Amino acid sequence: LTTDTGPFLSCDHCFDLVDSSVEALLSDPNPDQPAMRTHLAGCAACAEEARSLLCLVAEQDGLDPAPALRRLENDPA
Numbered sequence: 001l002t003t004d005t006g007p008f009l010s011c012d013h014c015f016d017l018v019d020s021s022v023e024a025l026l027s028d029p030n031p032d033q034p035a036m037r038t039h040l041a042g043c044a045a046c047a048e049e050a051r052s053l054l055c056l057v058a059e060q061d062g063l064d065p066a067p068a069l070r071r072l073e074n075d076p077a
Helices: 013-029 034-042 044-061 064-072
Strands: none
Touching: 013 034, 013 044, 013 064, 034 044, 044 064
């Protein structure tokens, strides 16, 4: 209950944006996605969907998914 939920993004809106979010994570080392980041931090179902899609797209494009997964999970390492 102490997690900041702003800016708000519904699961439906997250689902609409997950494709472009994954593409941004794979191509941009510093994507600006505060609403998506906040939503994924609090919604395990959407976070799993994003992780799965990210791994699938990375594999199809011949990319290493690890850096983008770290960005997705807010780990700066």
